[in-house]
Amino acid sequence: MSRRERGHLEAEVMQLLWSNPGGLTSAQLESAFTQQRRPARTTLLTVLSRLEDKDLVARTSAPGGAVFRASQAQSEHVASSMARLLESSADRNSALTHFVGSLSEQDLDTLRKLSRP
Structure with a gap:
């Protein structure tokens, strides 16, 4: 897999969340990437955590795991x-x-x- 420029993965995750206002689990986010561009699950979870720290993403608990949503349009x-x-x-x-x-x-x-x- 080729390396993304700094901040690109965050931007890609935000685009996916804005396109899915109901929210996505980390597994759904991971599967939204093409096989060639798919980040490791740990990398994706780190990015989601950083986006939460920036108040850009909200995490809610759900039966199938955490659901991530964009905090604002x-x-x-x-x-x-x-x-x-x-x-x-x-x-x-x-x-x-x-x-x-x-x-x-x-x-x-x-x-x-x-x-x-």
Whole structure:
């Protein structure tokens, strides 16, 4: 198996959990990966534990084993990540200018509609 870049497995696990809002067991998560890209069960459990520590994943007990769910919708996660990055900027105006400059016309139209009272 080829090595993933740092953070890629976490991102793949989150995508699977966002695609399955009812949650998945570790076995279901493991089987969602192709044979060539399947992480070891211990690696997957470590990633799930780290995602729990980051409050991105919630674990609940179930008869068939623990069920893992994303703690928030993907759109909420993206929005909070964007806000956190903006908060860390020394020059918010410049950061926003670059961000808005990178948006598509469709995204700009959405922003215009959202900014109207």
